[in-house]
Amino acid sequence: MSKPVHAFDRSAVFAGNRALAIDHEAVALEVEQLLSGMTLEDQLDQLRGSQTAPIEGLYYAGGNADLGIPAFKMVDGPRGARAGEATAFPVAIARGASFDVLLERRIGIAIGLEVAAKGGNMVLAPTINLLRHPGWGRAQETYSEDPWLLGAMGLAFVCGAQNHVMTSPKHFAVNNQENTRFDMSADIADRVLHEVYLPHFKRCVQEGACASVMSAYNKVNGTYCGENAALLNDILRKDWGFKGFVESDWFLGTRSTAPALRAGLDVEMPAAYRFSDENIAQALDTGELDESDITAAARRVLHQKLAWRLDELPEVDPAVIECDEHRSLAREAAEKSLVLLKNDDLVLPLVDHSDLKIAVIGDLADTANLGDKGSSFVTSSEVVTPLAGITDLVQHAHVQFFAHDKELPDLSAYDVCLVFAGLSYRDEGEFIPTAQQETEGGELARGGDREALTLPARERQLIEAVVARTRDGTCTCKTVVVLEGGSAIEIREWVDYVDALLMAWYPGCEGGRAIASVLFGAVNPSGKLPVSFPRSVSQLNAWDVTALNVEHDLLHGYRYLDLHREVPEYAFGFGLSYTAFELSQLRLSSEAAELEIVVRVTNTGSRAGACVVQLYVSQRDSCVYRVPKELKGFGRVELEAGESADVLIALLPQELSYYDEEAGKWVLEACTYQFRIGSSSDDLPLEVFQRFDGAAWQSA
Numbered sequence: 001m002s003k004p005v006h007a008f009d010r011s012a013v014f015a016g017n018r019a020l021a022i023d024h025e026a027v028a029l030e031v032e033q034l035l036s037g038m039t040l041e042d043q044l045d046q047l048r049g050s051q052t053a054p055i056e057g058l059y060y061a062g063g064n065a066d067l068g069i070p071a072f073k074m075v076d077g078p079r080g081a082r083a084g085e086a087t088a089f090p091v092a093i094a095r096g097a098s099f100d101v102l103l104e105r106r107i108g109i110a111i112g113l114e115v116a117a118k119g120g121n122m123v124l125a126p127t128i129n130l131l132r133h134p135g136w137g138r139a140q141e142t143y144s145e146d147p148w149l150l151g152a153m154g155l156a157f158v159c160g161a162q163n164h165v166m167t168s169p170k171h172f173a174v175n176n177q178e179n180t181r182f183d184m185s186a187d188i189a190d191r192v193l194h195e196v197y198l199p200h201f202k203r204c205v206q207e208g209a210c211a212s213v214m215s216a217y218n219k220v221n222g223t224y225c226g227e228n229a230a231l232l233n234d235i236l237r238k239d240w241g242f243k244g245f246v247e248s249d250w251f252l253g254t255r256s257t258a259p260a261l262r263a264g265l266d267v268e269m270p271a272a273y274r275f276s277d278e279n280i281a282q283a284l285d286t287g288e289l290d291e292s293d294i295t296a297a298a299r300r301v302l303h304q305k306l307a308w309r310l311d312e313l314p315e316v317d318p319a320v321i322e323c324d325e326h327r328s329l330a331r332e333a334a335e336k337s338l339v340l341l342k343n344d345d346l347v348l349p350l351v352d353h354s355d356l357k358i359a360v361i362g363d364l365a366d367t368a369n370l371g372d373k374g375s376s377f378v379t380s381s382e383v384v385t386p387l388a389g390i391t392d393l394v395q396h397a398h399v400q401f402f403a404h405d406k407e408l409p410d411l412s413a414y415d416v417c418l419v420f421a422g423l424s425y426r427d428e429g430e431f432i433p434t435a436q437q438e439t440e441g442g443e444l445a446r447g448g449d450r451e452a453l454t455l456p457a458r459e460r461q462l463i464e465a466v467v468a469r470t471r472d473g474t475c476t477c478k479t480v481v482v483l484e485g486g487s488a489i490e491i492r493e494w495v496d497y498v499d500a501l502l503m504a505w506y507p508g509c510e511g512g513r514a515i516a517s518v519l520f521g522a523v524n525p526s527g528k529l530p531v532s533f534p535r536s537v538s539q540l541n542a543w544d545v546t547a548l549n550v551e552h553d554l555l556h557g558y559r560y561l562d563l564h565r566e567v568p569e570y571a572f573g574f575g576l577s578y579t580a581f582e583l584s585q586l587r588l589s590s591e592a593a594e595l596e597i598v599v600r601v602t603n604t605g606s607r608a609g610a611c612v613v614q615l616y617v618s619q620r621d622s623c624v625y626r627v628p629k630e631l632k633g634f635g636r637v638e639l640e641a642g643e644s645a646d647v648l649i650a651l652l653p654q655e656l657s658y659y660d661e662e663a664g665k666w667v668l669e670a671c672t673y674q675f676r677i678g679s680s681s682d683d684l685p686l687e688v689f690q691r692f693d694g695a696a697w698q699s700a
């Protein structure tokens with residue numbers, strides 16, 4: 001047996017992140033020198049965007065040619081550069097399903113490079129808001145319901161993108177409902193905030209050294225995030241030591257002048273409104289604001305500008321945009337993100353032979369379905385639809401396409417029907433209730449939250465129409481459903497009547513090829529659910545898309561399902577493969593500074609595949625309330641048939657701490673910890689117990 005595979009290879013994740021090489025002390029001296037030659041007006045100009053609408057996809061802020069100060073040039077976003085045409089990667093939730101941090105780093109590099117090639121120096125990504133409920137309209141933009149997975153993927157993106165440009169993890173913080181995003185308050189205790197809703201931001205700040213953070217539209221505990229001193233000054237800066245700057249979310253993200261600046265918001269985007277000359281002058285006159293507040297914010301902005309040497313960043317050849325390498329990366333990401341949820345009688349993979357008759361059904365098969373049309377929208381010059389992917393790949397089988405249920409043929413003449421159903425930008429997405437959206441006519445889509453998790457009626461009808469034909473007693477045609485959408489979909493009504501189910505998310509510009517490759521077995525599916533799929537929305541925590549005050553507690557997703565002993569349709573972390581894996585020989589060593597968990601993974605099937613080993617931790621005799629279990633590590637490993645590998649998950653003991661609200665600090669409790677390993681949150685065959693006595697660890 002060779003050396004164990006590290007589940008999280010820190011040096012590989014961090015490689016090339018420019019921010020990690022910054023000499024902050026030297027930069028601070030330069031900044032003071034620059035500031036000493038700046039008037040208050042010059043400083044104020046650093047604190048606001050330059051125009052309301054982007055110019056060729058770029059939002060500018062704070063350029064001053066006379067003083068030699070470069071502008072920020074910001075470009076959205078989380079699934080690719082939103083500036084002209086660019087590589088549309090699968091949405092973040094799909095990439096979350098890959099559980100592949102190094103892949104996410106490479107995607108960060110590619111998006112960063114395309115942003116730079118567009119002339120940008122900062123990407124408005126990643127979105128790392130925790131998916132508290134799968135009905136969130138922007139669920140697709142984030143990676144997971146789980147803070148650990150979210151943190152690992154967000155960090156990987158930041159490190160990758162910061163090989164080329166600055167990043168801005170968003171939206172800080174607790175932004176997880178769309179329709180009321182400009183008004184709602186996330187009401188939350190400190191413990192919940194620190195343990196569930198912030199750890200992923202902390203990783204991007206402390207380990208990834210993200211250059212900036214974007215504040216959220218919503219309120220936290222009654223105070224808008226853009227003027228929330230507890231979040232910006234206290235947690236982000238004092239507690240975490242953030243050296244970057246905070247820019248507001250757009251238009252309604254800055255709610256005040258003096259309160260916002262004093263709370264630690266540095267840059268109003270996209271243009272001056274609350275931070276206009278008049279408003280600032282008035283706030284200075286009334287004494288609400290002090291000149292030193294402006295200088296403090298300008299100092300933070302200039303610090304990053306100088307630290308990043310923005311004016312010296314290399315020009316990037318536009319040929320990188322949508323280059324073959326990026327398109328094949330988009331394809332690899334899509335392949336690794338597809339989650340096989342059901343495969344009765346091993347109906348998949350299909351074998352391409354001349355006797356095989358396939359009906360491809362549903363207009364989504366022939367649609368470029370890349371996700372919502374909000375700020376993360378990306379336009380690619382070529383999008384491979386599933387139908388195109390299938391017809392390109394298939395050499396021998398007969399493929400016929402039927403767009404609607406009205407056109408369905410007699411399915412008994414077919415061996416298999418591939419039904420494409422799901423959601424699109426019409427059903428979910430960023431909520432943009434603006435005149436611009438109203439005037440978009442045919443493309444009108446305000447996005448927003450999903451009240452229900454079931455498919456829209458038209459999609460259900462399609463599946464029902466197919467199932468009515470395939471289940472009529474004489475028909476031997478198999479039914480494979482390929483689902484598209486941005487998070488969990490309720491499928492109970494029809495899932496028992498189909499033979500196979502593949503979750504494809506919004507799979508990006510090469511998605512069609514990836515889907516075809518999985519259906520026909522050229523690629524072995526390896527995606528795992530980054531969000532629990534409930535049997536019914538009633539199994540989850542309450543969800544009200546009109547709510548203006550939303551209580552946040554320690555429970556949501558699999559934590560909530562576990563506590564309430566609800567069996568979901570498909571558990572967090574679940575996903576089938578065309579091969580099988582066996583986990584064995586769990587060992588835990590606690591001699592070093594880190595806890596080291598090693599497990600052997602063997603591919604016991606007959607073909608190569610990837611397994612995602614998952615580690616969940618629970619406490620047995622804790623003095624405080626603990627959720628039933630939490631993901632605390634994972635490792636993706638590719639194995640040939642018959643091959644084995646040892647996977648090593650390293651964990652700092654303090655990562656098992658809880659947040660003590662009274663004391664305002666993290667506490668590593670002396671108690672018994674249960675470490676469980678498996679291939680999904682509801683399949684954890686191996687376990688080991690360790691006791692921490694306050695000083696040392698020993699097996700229990």
Ligand code: BGC
Pocket residue numbers: 076077124170249250375
């Ligand atoms: C979104 C941000 C986005 C910004 C600029 C806002 O409405 O919430 O995520 O970066 O617009 O497009």
